[in-house]
Amino acid sequence: MSSSLRFDRAHTDDLMSFLAASPSPYHAVANAAARLEEAGFRQVEETAAWDGSAGGKYVLRGGAIVAWYVPEGAAAHTPFRIAGAHTDSPNLRVKPLPDTGAHGWRQIAVEVYGGTLLNTWLDRDLGLAGRISLRDGTHRLVNIDRALLRVPQLAVHLDRSANTEGLKLDRQKHMQPIWGLGDVEEGDLIRFVAEEAGVDADEVTGWDLMPHANEPPSYLGRDRELVAGPRMDNLLSVHAATAALAAVAGQDDADIPYIPVLAAFDHEENGSQSDTGADGPLLGSVLERSVFARGGTYEDRARAFAGTVCLSSDTGHAVHPNYAERHDPTHHPVANGGPILKVNVNMRYATDGSGRAVFAAACEKAGVPWQSFVSNNAMPCGTTIGPITAARHGIQTVDIGVAILSMHSARELCGADDPYLLANALVAFLAG
Template sequence: MARDLAPAHDLLRFVDAAPSPHHAVAEAAARLVAAGSVEVDHRAPFAAEGRRHLRHGGTLVAWVAPTAIRQDTVLHLVGAHTDSPGLRIKPNPAADTLGLRRLGVEVYGGALLNSWLDRDLGIAGRVTVRTAEGPAGHLVRLDDEPLRIPQLAIHLDREVNERGLVLNRQHHLVPLWGHLDSTTTEDLLRTRLAAAAAAAPEQVVAWDLSLHPLEPGRLVGIDNAFVSSARLDNLLSCHAATSALTTAPERADRIAVVVLFDHEEVGSASDRGADGAFLAGILERIWLTLGGDRRGFLRALHAGWCVSADGAHATHPSYPDRHEPSHRIALNGGVVLKQNANQRYATDDATAAPVLATCDRLGLRAQWFVTRSDLACGSTIGPLTAAALGIPTVDLGAPQLAMHSAREICGTDDVADLGRLLSGLLAEDLSPVER
């Protein structure tokens, strides 16, 4: 079977360049700049016409806008998130034991903890240093001295395969870094971070650091059927959304917006999360800068639409009983629309209709995901964005297995399909969502 492998290979380049939310924002911004976007500072007045983007920590907002607002101008949004479940380094990192140098970490989000064992791990994120001009943030990536969390040998836990692996987050998820010497673990980490930031160790003030698996992503399976990589949830959607915006046309009747949020995996309640005021404030500033008024801004939200793009659970071949039997989801089976009667997803019949029509026009397949009635359902930025903005919203994404593992898998065809769908949605004339 001939597959379009180019989108998947480009996704792998994106993911491998983005070991932390800060790096994901930097990589997305670099791609936007290459497509003609101009970066602006959200802390200052900014021009809003044309292709623009801004960063706020691990969150990015990018848009394509006309030179002026018309009475029929609307807002078209695509949202995703840059963060993934994993391990974050504590402010006081030393967790040394028995002469071994170890780093203390916190579990971030709903990680599959066992998947972080027995892997070579790097350190990446942002470090803030003190300068004469004030605090300055620097991206850092330390891959040359890998850490590792070794599992207890089976000889010392004979029943583990029958009883199941039980991990204590405080005691069993402490990565090994080396042997202790006269240098403290905190001082050694500070020295390594300072070198990566081209600063002196005493200038290092604080950090926001994640661990990441060092093995690169790759295509796997017969005929390159699958993509195996870390952080597919949700860098796959970030990649597709960013790529779609780089080709979105400048039109007088719409503002096309992509927002890549941080902190989705921990509830989104932050100054730059989806459950906050940041996006609404930026959108209104764009609107007013282009000459619109608040009444027109609210109309543009109500007449517009939002896509919340996030990973969807494919039906697991070893655990089919964990899935809704009448809604089987196949890898390489097409983009998944997600619906939940209790509003854990924002999709309803009216918001699904334009997406399904676009799939028909583009020759794309679509699948419906519903959680089993006797299992709890996850959620996304979709309901939060819909509630905060009053904008019609649909939840969709590419299917995957092993979600929240340190290594996830998705279908190669689905990578291409999601990119085509988001590009089509940002480029096409869509009828207003009928209520």
Template sequence: MTLQALDPQTNIADLADFVAASPTSFHAAAQSARRLTAAGFIELQESQLWGDEAATGKHFVVRDGAIIAWIGSPTHQSYRVLGAHTDSPGFKVKPASSVRTLAWNQVGVEVYGGPLLNSWLDRELRLAGRLTVLVNGQLETRLVATDAIARIPQLAIHLDREANAGLKLDKQGNLYPVWGFGDSRGDVLAYLAERAEGGALDPAAIVGYDLLFADAQTPRTFGENGELFASGRLDNLSSVHAGLTALQRVAEAGTVGNHSLMFAAFDHEEIGSETRSGAAGPFLEDVLVRLSEARGESPAVYRRSVAESVCLSADAGHLAHPNYVGHHDTSVRPVPGGGPLLKINANQRYATDSVGAGIFAQACAKAGVPYQQFVSNNNVPCGSTIGPITATRLGMRTVDVGVGLLSMHSAREMVSVADMAHLTGAIEGFFTI
């Protein structure tokens, strides 16, 4: 199978649109579903029985802020799974959403995951997520997203002369966003109810919500030749977009071999993945089992299929930082434009082994894209990904990869434009080897 080369500038413009439309995991799943539907994929509902047609053709299923899509092979023997996650670190709205302090209207928030707290100060923020409402005795959910609405203002240096010596932020006292003052209404749920997708709601009908703040600044390229890209939520919408784009392009090419192809974007990776829509939950296994049943396979045949399958766990990684060279390994220092990272860790914080490394090398060679290795400085332990979770839960060989960033977990991260195209190409190669 030969795919037309992906234009890096066209790809990065599409990533910018995708991020702007995906301020939360729920929006990322919904945006992925819209794109898949436009590409001819058919949505299935978990609450319904799936017929044998689910095992072939192009389908997807959404579970809250997670989505799994696949192209079934008529001669299915195993899966090629691209795993990613839809959530990012930030601030989630508390049950006491509206707070009044002095003359200021604020929003009560709780820290979600491990954001770089200082990066969220003094920038305009959006508020977005999911509202659960009770209407005529029936529960339903509505997505909602605002434009720039709030800001977390930093204390002036005149009032904290030691701020530049070491800024310390109290998570309870210093991080509530400001969104109004004076005689304004100050009821954030009422404000959101007026702007819900599908039409305005009665605020009294809101019985629950999952709301998070996101950077309101438009994603954009920058640099001498526009070779760099800055955006919120690149960890990990960079991988979600790359996997989604690769699956769509392979589907358009129209040739699938003996491997069924799968795109699995989970929620809640930043807080441990142990949820119904996280990688440690049953979502992927549920789909795999149901597809095996749709093919009429025995449990033994299903297990053989999983044993022959491979998961490419794609999550953003670290480029070597020019201002903090000592924080990186002395000899393995990934550079922008060098291609996606093959992530390796002796303690299996990344799931890559030598066979998996060979599979990724084969995929990149097939796509004609470069790649580079990443390993942590021994004094700076690395984080982890969905990779070891998937490998442990399913016994599926898993390889950890991802595009390299600077400013990971900042409100606004940065990446090489070329590397985003390289990552998509590597995933296409993985799908077609």
């Protein structure tokens, strides 16, 4: 395995720090960028002219980041090796008119984002994070990381059927958090957020805010062999890909036959159709500009894309001990069994036999065990950025990830070794 990623739980410790410090996609890309800066990468603006110099560079756009490393002497037609992921997680998002309430309770109006498990947001102490947009066109990150909000569940005395017939939640009526007592005051929340951010409320002209659970990530179990935490889907992959790209950039350029890339997109959980989503032009634009900045032509661009491979890394389902019948009977990924190869012949995942060979070779090179995942034929299969990336850019894409439990919960569960194993497989893949 790569000597640049230590297997003394330091990687998993750092993942937990990354999760805790990244309560929104905007924080996630800022933290990924900070790690890349430490590895010698520099930010380039999309509005500036790019040069073809060697070294590490990255672009930030909203909740997305694309970073790449150009080895010294790389030709314009050099193919890319891409580690893809997404920065968003299913959660609650603050509405444009956030101040609401009833019967003496002050509440915050929220909208449900993505396919979140609604019940996991009940009776949790929630903070508030995201970004605010200012009158001068700049943005300010906000993270109020304390018990500020709570979505209270109805007492069992008032819902006797909750434990027998199942909890039924109305997304509009039952998910609005409380945050105080008294009369509703228009502009109250944004005044409070502005004060926390150290700006004048009159300067705030827009916001992208979301509650987050305050409980920090932690090891779990008798032998601390599991990790529980928020937003593993899919910040676990963002963190692993960032660590892997930084590790590859630290190697001898002569040993890097490809141009390694990190592409972490926003809005995967609601279809990827945005200027920062995988179905937008961001990745293609960055890759093309990289080719052209190195003096390449459209022919060089076509040659580079034809030899490019993307590993789309997203979490998948570990076999659930209480619901094993929901899984395919012959495919039971387990925690700490290594990363999973995700297959669906209907192309909900982009993996084919050729892609399987690429992933197997990377795992073999890294000395990392791996597993196969396929959905039960009777159960609908989820999807990822993989098929979108393959179809939009015409590049070979393979869907992989880490097997977890409680996917789309406010707090998910994975094996403590798997994040490190994934990162090492990505190092081997990116380095070729």
